[in-house]
Amino acid sequence: MTETHRVIVTGKDQSGKSQVLEDLQVGVSGPGNFNFWQSLRGVSPLDSSAAKSPTNFFPGASGTMFRLFSIPAADPEMTPQDLEKLQEWFFNEVGFAGARVDTTRHPLMHTTPTLDYVILLSGEISLLLDRGEPVPLKPFDAVVQRATNHFWVNTGTTPALLMSVMVGGA
DSSP: OOOOEEEEEEEETTTTOOOEEEEEEOOOOOTTEEEEEEEEETSSSSSSGGGSSSSSSSSTTTTEEEEEEEEOOTTTTTOHHHHHHHHHHHHHHHHOOOOOOOOSOOOTTTOOOOEEEEEESSEEEEEEESSSEEEEEOTEEEEEESSEEEEEEEEEEEEEEEEEEEEEOO
């Protein structure tokens, strides 16, 4: 059975009364992502026509993406060939030509065309950037990721679960 998460989407009826517009089950999409909701560019995020179930990895300019994502624990059995295949799959899945900037520190380091608000919900993870030591995070630590080259390194033995709201660059 595939893991899913429930998403309740609210809105207003014609008389302005609040109601449930959608009750969704969201499955995994992309590399360990559960994409809950996406708002579109140039329209108020409060306008129900401005939002939809996500279809892209990143939001468009001035759009948003609400996402839960999981970083698996390191696999001690992973070969260099496995890592190469994972790298190819990851960058194909991301679908953003500018994502691969400098993979010197880790083959999956990437940049995003977004401003991201990220919170570690569970597990052990470190934020790897181009300079400095990896930054260890504990649950409920937050990161404001500003379109910089990075990678999330799982330093534990179980998957790390993170929540993100991504805002597309203008």
